[in-house]
Amino acid sequence: MSVAVGEPIQAPSPSCRIDIALAGALQQTCGVVEAMNRDRRCAIVLYDQGCGSIAAAIGLGLPQAFLSLMESSAAECFSASRESEFAVHADIAADPTCREVRDAALAQGLRSSWSLPVAGTSGSTIAVLTVFALVQTNPSPADLQAARTFATLIADTIERSRIDQAIRENLTRLELAHNIARLGYWERDVVRNRAVSFGRINDIVGQADAHQALDLNQLLAKVVPEDRHLLIEAGEDVAANRPHLREISFRIRQSDGEIRHVLAQRRGIRDESGRIVKIVGTIQDVTAQHRAAAELKASEERFRLMAEHTGQLIVDCDIERGEVNCAGAIREILGDAVGTAPKLPLDIWRKVVHPDDLAMVEQAIKRMLKGARISVACRILRFDGKVLDIEAIGSAVIDANGRATRVIGTLSDISDRRRAEAEGRRYLMQLAFLADAARKVNSVLSVADLLQTITQIARDLVGCHIAIGVVWPDEADRSELRSSSASEKYASLNSVALLAATLDESDESSRELKGAMRAPRTAMADEEASSESQIIASSGLLTVPLVTPAGRANGLIRVADKREGDFNPNDERVLGQLANLAAVGIENARLYGELEARVGQRTQELEHSNRELEAFSYSVSHDLRGPLRAISGFTGLLRERHFGTFDNDSQRYIERIEAGTQRMAALIDDLLELGRVTRLELKCEQVDLSSLAEAIVQRLRERSPQRAATFDIQPGLHVWADLRLLEIVLENLLDNAWKFTAGRSAADIVFGVCQMGADRAFLVRDNGVGFDPRYASNLFGVFQRLHATTEFPGTGVGLATVQRIVQRHGGRIWAEAEVDRGAVFYFTLAEEPR
Amino acid sequence: MTDRYILLVEDNPDDEELTLLSLRKNNLAHEIIVVRDGVEAIEFLFGQGRYVGRDLSRMPTVVLLDLKLPKLDGLGVLKRLRAEEKTRMLPVVVLTSSSQDADVIASYNLGANSYVRKPVEFGAFVEAVSSLGLYWILLNRPPPMHAAL
Numbered sequence: 015m016s017v018a019v020g021e022p023i024q025a026p027s028p029s030c031r032i033d034i035a036l037a038g039a040l041q042q043t044c045g046v047v048e049a050m051n052r053d054r055r056c057a058i059v060l061y062d063q064g065c066g067s068i069a070a071a072i073g074l075g076l077p078q079a080f081l082s083l084m085e086s087s088a089a090e091c092f093s094a095s096r097e098s099e100f101a102v103h104a105d106i107a108a109d110p111t112c113r114e115v116r117d118a119a120l121a122q123g124l125r126s127s128w129s130l131p132v133a134g135t136s137g138s139t140i141a142v143l144t145v146f147a148l149v150q151t152n153p154s155p156a157d158l159q160a161a162r163t164f165a166t167l168i169a170d171t172i173e174r175s176r177i178d179q180a181i182r183e184n185l186t187r188l189e190l191a192h193n194i195a196r197l198g199y200w201e202r203d204v205v206r207n208r209a210v211s212f213g214r215i216n217d218i219v220g221q222a223d224a225h226q227a228l229d230l231n232q233l234l235a236k237v238v239p240e241d242r243h244l245l246i247e248a249g250e251d252v253a254a255n256r257p258h259l260r261e262i263s264f265r266i267r268q269s270d271g272e273i274r275h276v277l278a279q280r281r282g283i284r285d286e287s288g289r290i291v292k293i294v295g296t297i298q299d300v301t302a303q304h305r306a307a308a309e310l311k312a313s314e315e316r317f318r319l320m321a322e323h324t325g326q327l328i329v330d331c332d333i334e335r336g337e338v339n340c341a342g343a344i345r346e347i348l349g350d351a352v353g354t355a356p357k358l359p360l361d362i363w364r365k366v367v368h369p370d371d372l373a374m375v376e377q378a379i380k381r382m383l384k385g386a387r388i389s390v391a392c393r394i395l396r397f398d399g400k401v402l403d404i405e406a407i408g409s410a411v412i413d414a415n416g417r418a419t420r421v422i423g424t425l426s427d428i429s430d431r432r433r434a435e436a437e438g439r440r441y442l443m444q445l446a447f448l449a450d451a452a453r454k455v456n457s458v459l460s461v462a463d464l465l466q467t468i469t470q471i472a473r474d475l476v477g478c479h480i481a482i483g484v485v486w487p488d489e490a491d492r493s494e495l496r497s498s499s500a501s502e503k504y505a506s507l508n509s510v511a512l513l514a515a516t517l518d519e520s521d522e523s524s525r526e527l528k529g530a531m532r533a534p535r536t537a538m539a540d541e542e543a544s545s546e547s548q549i550i551a552s553s554g555l556l557t558v559p560l561v562t563p564a565g566r567a568n569g570l571i572r573v574a575d576k577r578e579g580d581f582n583p584n585d586e587r588v589l590g591q592l593a594n595l596a597a598v599g600i601e602n603a604r605l606y607g608e609l610e611a612r613v614g615q616r617t618q619e620l621e622h623s624n625r626e627l628e629a630f631s632y633s634v635s636h637d638l639r640g641p642l643r644a645i646s647g648f649t650g651l652l653r654e655r656h657f658g659t660f661d662n663d664s665q666r667y668i669e670r671i672e673a674g675t676q677r678m679a680a681l682i683d684d685l686l687e688l689g690r691v692t693r694l695e696l697k698c699e700q701v702d703l704s705s706l707a708e709a710i711v712q713r714l715r716e717r718s719p720q721r722a723a724t725f726d727i728q729p730g731l732h733v734w735a736d737l738r739l740l741e742i743v744l745e746n747l748l749d750n751a752w753k754f755t756a757g758r759s760a761a762d763i764v765f766g767v768c769q770m771g772a773d774r775a776f777l778v779r780d781n782g783v784g785f786d787p788r789y790a791s792n793l794f795g796v797f798q799r800l801h802a803t804t805e806f807p808g809t810g811v812g813l814a815t816v817q818r819i820v821q822r823h824g825g826r827i828w829a830e831a832e833v834d835r836g837a838v839f840y841f842t843l844a845e846e847p848r
Numbered sequence: 849m850t851d852r853y854i855l856l857v858e859d860n861p862d863d864e865e866l867t868l869l870s871l872r873k874n875n876l877a878h879e880i881i882v883v884r885d886g887v888e889a890i891e892f893l894f895g896q897g898r899y900v901g902r903d904l905s906r907m908p909t910v911v912l913l914d915l916k917l918p919k920l921d922g923l924g925v926l927k928r929l930r931a932e933e934k935t936r937m938l939p940v941v942v943l944t945s946s947s948q949d950a951d952v953i954a955s956y957n958l959g960a961n962s963y964v965r966k967p968v969e970f971g972a973f974v975e976a977v978s979s980l981g982l983y984w985i986l987l988n989r990p991p992p993m994h995a996a997l
Contacts (some may be wrong), residue, residue, distance in 0.1 A: 040948070103952025405926070635946040636916040642968045643945070644862035679968035683947070690949070 032060060032070045036175035043168055044074040047145060050160065055124060057084050058132075058168060059093065065175065076146075080118055084144070088114040092129045100161075101129040104152045123137045127158065132165045140172050157484070191214070192275070196299035205291050218276060219266065219301045233399040233625075238265045238273065249279060257460040263300075275304040314352060317341070323422070329408075331421040337359045347404065347425050349396035368393035368401065372611040375406075382410050383418045391428060403429045444588045448476045451592055455599030461485060462495055464603050468571065468596040475592055476585045478576040479503045480550065482516050485569035485600055495569075503575070507546065514553075515546035516574055527559040527570060530586040534767040535576075550574050558589050568600055575774035624693065631689045638682050646675040679810070684811035687742070688796065690821050696736045703731040703775075703776065707744050707765045714752045723752075723761035731767055731776065733843050738817040746812040747778040747839050753806050754782030754837065768840075775840040784831040793829055815839075852985055853879030855908035857889045857925065859917050860944075863966065864972025867912070867943075876985055881908065889913075890928055893935055901992035906914040907938060910984035913960075915951055923954055930959040939986040941980060 040058050047056040055075045062069035070082035083089055091111040092101065102110045104126050106119045112127075121129075125145040132141040143165050145157065151247070153161070192198065198215030202208070219233060230249065235244055241264035247261055261279045268274060280295030321328045321342030328342045338346070338358040347367070348356075367375045371392035378388045387409040408423025454467045465483045472482035485495040498509045505513065535554035553575035560569040571593050573581070635766050649671045657665065704727055711725045733740070747765065755761035762781040785793075785800045792798045794817040799810040820827045824844025831837035854871070854878040858864045864882055865964045871880060871883060889911075891897035897902045911929075915922035922942060941962040942955045955963050967973045 307948050351885075495989055632946070632948065633949050636944065636950075639945040639966070640860055640863065641967060643973065645867065647862065647866040647970045647973060650974075676969055751974070 016319050033175050033179055035178075036172060037070065037072055039171045039175070039294045040072045040168065041074050043164060043171065047164055048075045054147040055122070055148070055163075057081060057092075057146070058090070059084055059142045059144070060172070061135075061141055063140065071285075076122065080122055083115060083118055091115065099130070100153075100158065101127075102153060103127045103149050107150075112353070118178045119146070122146075123148045126152070127262065128153045130161045130165050132169045134169060137171060138593070141168055143168060154550050157726070196302075198297045200295055200297070202293045203291070204293060214299065215297055216362060216673065235814075236266045236268070238267055241265050248278075253521075266367050273301075274299055275301045283586070291468050306535045312700065325426065325838075327425040329421075329423050331360060331423070333360065333421065338362055342424075346427060347396070347402065348555065348680070349398035349400060352681060366396075367393045367630045368395055369643065377407075382408055382421065385410065386420075394425075400429055403432050429626055444475055447471050448588065448591055448595070451475075451595050455595050455602070459599075459603055460607065461600055462503045462598050463605040464596070465497040466499075467497055468592065468599070469499045472571050472573055472589060472592055473501070475588055476556070476573050476576065476581065477555075477578065477702075478573045478581075480512065480516055480574040482513055482572050483569065483596070484517065484572075486567075503660070511546065515550050515573060520820065526555065526790050527567065528561075528622075529557065531560045532556050532581050532586060538779055554580055554726065556585055556589060558593040559585070560593045560600065562601050563594075568597055571596065627689065627693065631686060635686055636683045636684060639679060642675045642678050642682075645708065646672060646679075649675070681811070683810045685796075688811055688815045688818060690741055691815055691822070694736075694739065696739070698734050698736055701733050701735045701737050701740050702728045703733055703744065704765075706737075706741055707748065710741075710745050710748050711763075713746065718752075721756070721761060722759065723755070723763065726762075726764045728766035735823050735843055736819075739822070743816050743819050743841070744778075745774075746816045748837075750808075750812070751778055751780035751782060751837075753808070754784075754801075756806075758782065762836075770840065773842045774845070775842050777838055779836065779838040781836040784833050784837045785829075787831055788832050790829050790831065794827065851906065852909045853881055853906075854981065855889070855911045856882045857884075857886070857896065857911060857913045857917065858882060859884050859914065863914070866946065866970075866973060867977050870974040871981045872977045873974060875983055876981040878977075885918040886925045889925050890920065893929065893938075894932070906936075907935075909990050910939045910941055910980075910988070911984065912941050912943045912980070915942060915946060915955070919980055922949075923958060926955065926958040926960060939988065939990060940975075941984065941985060943977075943980070949957065 019654055040060070044056040044058060053074070057073040057076055057080075058073055059071045060069045061067070068085050071081040071089075073081050073084075076084075081590040091103065091114075091210040103112050103562055106116055106127060106458055110114075112119065117659060119125075126147040126149070127144055129142050131139045132143055133141040143161060145153070145161055147153075157633070192213030196214050196218060198211060198213040198218055200211040200215055201210060206610065214286060219236060230245070234245060244262045244264050248262055258281070260281070261277065262276050263275065266274045266276055277298045278295060279298045280293055282290040283292040283294060285291045288526075318341060325343050326344065327340060327344055327347035330339045330341075332338075336359065338360060340356055340358065344356065352506070363375065363379070364372065375390060375392055378390045382388045387407070389405065389407045391403070391405045394404050396402055405428045406427050408421055408612070410418035411420040411422070415421050451468060451471045452472070454464065459467065466487055469481050469483035472483065473479075479501040481499045483497045487494050495641055496513050496517075498512045499505065500512055504512060523828045533551070533555040538551045551574075555572060555574050557570055559567045560571065561567050571589060573585075573589065642751075649668055653668050653672075657668070660668065669798070709726045711727065715721075715723070744765075748765070751762065751763045753819045755763065758781055761782040766779075767776050769775070789800055793801065794813045796814040797806065797810040798814070817827050820841045820843065825842040826840040827839065829839045852889075854876070856864065856867060858867065861926075864884075866993060868880060883893070888898075891901045892902065893907070893911075895902045913922045913925060917925070922944065922978050926940055926942075929938055929940060935963075936959075939961045940959070941964060942951075942960045943964050943968055944951065947965045952963050964976060967976055
């Protein structure tokens with residue numbers, strides 16, 4: 015709280031200066047001494063009361079220069095008389111003690127002197143009177159008597175002057191005090207009906223004329239209406255002759271509209287007969303104090319509200335006073351038992367902090383008292399015995415000497431934060447469990463394995479002792495599947511017993527369960543718990559249906575006996591999510607199972623048909639050629655034995671029969687080959703197509719050495735393929751090229767590679783007869799031929815075989831040609847090893 | 849020469865006749881014994897059934913064995929022959945229509961000495977069979993019989 019300071023104040027004169035009026039009076043005294051005897055000169059050395067030193071030397075007939083000398087220490091000889099009655103120097107010229115002033119004195123004609131101390135009322139010396147004689151003489155008794163008389167007179171003069179000065183100074187101080195305190199003083203003589211006022215009355219009241227006495231009616235007019243009765247009541251006291259001190263507080267509206275708060279005191283003064291003759295009083299402008307107090311109150315209120323709203327306990331430890339003041343969440347942090355505004359001893363923390371945390375807190379406090387701002391989390395024992403997790407933050411106020419004088423700190427309840435952190439950790443863990451479940455659901459598991467996995471995860475997910483899972487039979491009439499998972503608590507129960515105890519068999523409604531179902535833990539007396547199922551049911555259950563996205567319920571998950579607390583909506587939510595995953599997973603596992611069964615069936619069918627094909631091939635291989643051999647054989651015999659006797663037609667028939675049988679044999683062989691390349695297991699390796707082509711070309715040349723031909727084979731072409739099959743491909747393609755260029759004067763055959771989009775395509779190009787591109791799609795069908803057999807031999811199976819081989823290598827084959835302009839066959843093979 | 853003969857195991861009379869014709873062209877047909885199924889081949893070779901009392905010291909110089917045979921097929925016959933000490937080293941030439949890899953591999957696996965596919969074309973057939981006869985009767989040195997006995 016600050017002190018209101020008014021306008022600047024004139025300071026009173028310092029006491030060391032000599033008062034002009036006193037100096038004049040003392041000069042006149044000197045004049046009287048000198049007037050009484052012309053041979054005399056007089057000086058008064060005035061001592062200063064407060065300072066104890068010479069304040070001034072005063073004289074009338076002596077020049078100022080000499081008086082100045084009298085003020086100095088050179089004139090010590092004249093003050094020696096302070097101890098003795100008189101200090102007499104009969105011959106200044108000869109007196110050794112006057113050596114320092116001798117010349118100055120002689121220059122003024124001063125030949126002798128006698129000095130007398132002037133004593134004040136307290137007995138101390140306040141001045142020294144020195145009388146000089148212009149002739150060398152000893153003072154006469156009359157001189158001494160006169161000096162004594164004057165000394166008394168001087169003492170009175172000085173004393174009176176000093177009292178006057180003190181009064182003046184007091185009045186000045188009073189004025190100053192009035193100004194500072196904004197205080198006014200007034201008196202009313204009841205008998206004479208006269209009033210006087212001092213100080214700031216007029217300022218306070220707002221009365222313009224400073225000399226006019228305060229009039230009650232005028233004052234009342236300025237007081238705010240609500241407060242007027244206070245003044246009137248006070249006036250009644252006087253009328254009723256009650257002189258006791260009365261204090262009232264009221265408000266004044268000044269002419270500029272400003273409201274001033276005024277504190278007024280009055281008291282009646284009685285005469286000997288007991289009648290009140292005078293009333294004295296003070297009026298003080300306490301607006302500033304009033305405002306400051308109001309502000310303080312508002313500030314304190316704000317602080318209290320703030321402290322309460324932060325939910326924190328705010329402690330202010332006054333180390334010097336040894337007490338702790340509390341604000342804010344006192345009850346919440348310290349408990350009900352502590353009261354609303356407790357003052358606690360400084361070492362209260364030793365009782366409040368949990369014993370396990372004491373050492374840690376003590377360390378922190380030490381650091382804080384050295385100036386560190388600390389923040390510690392610890393447990394406290396409330397006054398009501400409850401344990402609370404808190405966080406304390408504090409710092410000390412350190413004084414100039416480095417001592418801690420005060421500690422301000424806050425204590426917050428962090429139990430909720432702790433719970434939230436634990437909840438957060440649990441949430442993360444649950445997410446991890448769900449992610450694990452999602453992985454498991456997506457991995458290939460049988461329905462039974464998946465159910466077991468989900469059940470295990472369910473138990474970990476909600477943190478309980480028992481989890482069971484049930485998958486109901488679906489349309490395919492599979493049997494119901496069940497799975498259980500239990501903690502060591504239920505180790506005595508095998509899974510059958512556990513399932514029986516946890517599943518309520520009679521409860522058919524669980525099939526119709528659309529959402530989660532929660533049963534809280536119920537207290538049950540021991541004698542009631544007659545069966546395992548009752549025990550488990552009373553430990554709290556949570557059941558969620560497994561519902562597919564299509565809305566079909568295919569089972570349920572039930573958990574029981576949570577490790578901590580009851581099952582809550584959060585458990586319900588996460589278990590529901592697990593159930594959704596599980597439902598989808600089970601659907602998928604079932605579908606997968608069905609697919610697998612279907613694939614198995616197809617594989618079996620395929621194997622069966624493969625075996626039949628094998629048998630067919632075997633039969634074709636062994637039996638179809640037999641009759642041909644007979645036809646060919648016996649025709650051959652006929653030709654051998656009777657050819658010469660046949661007419662021309664018959665000879666031609668024989669030749670036709672032989673050609674037919676040969677063609678039939680070739681067809682059979684080619685078909686068998688086609689069947690073979692279809693069934694053959696691929697044995698892939700690095701195949702050098704270039705050298706393979708070279709070898710084939712070599713064989714072709716040998717077959718018809720007379721033909722003119724150019725072969726252009728790109729070297730270094732390697733593929734990852736089955737060597738035997740690729741040989742068939744190249745054989746067929748090069749054989750065709752060789753065959754269809756037979757009519758050319760010079761065959762021009764190319765084997766190479768080119769880039770076709772993203773693929774590497776191998777090509778066999780010839781300059782043969784080509785074919786009509788409109789029929790290109792017929793090329794690769796079995797028995798499809800674009801040329802007459804008589805023109806070019808062939809069964810029409812070769813290219814079908816080639817296509818089959820290329821397809822088995824993950825590639826494709828196509829051809830480009832024009833009639834009479836040659837043909838190009840392209841084929842690709844899968845690049846990666848298959 | 850008189851103690852040498854070929855055992856032809858063949859159920860197809862056409863093939864039998866053509867084979868005999870081919871061998872006759874090389875004057876090899878005079879010592880050919882024909883059996884018409886696998887069981888008969890076994891009975892002949894081991895002196896069983898209708899061949900009880902056959903002089904088992906006279907074993908064929910070579911057996912021309914068809915694969916597709918009634919009752920017991922060629923591979924079954926081969927298996928029996930190779931299982932018995934007496935016939936373990938008896939030269940056996942598989943003479944058949946099939947050129948299937950499976951047949952070729954199975955034959956050699958069971959210990960066939962040769963595998964010849966019967967050509968369809970008459971000339972080629974005659975050529976193949978006569979070559980066989982000449983080779984196995986005239987050129988090839990059979991294992992000593994006492995070793996088998």
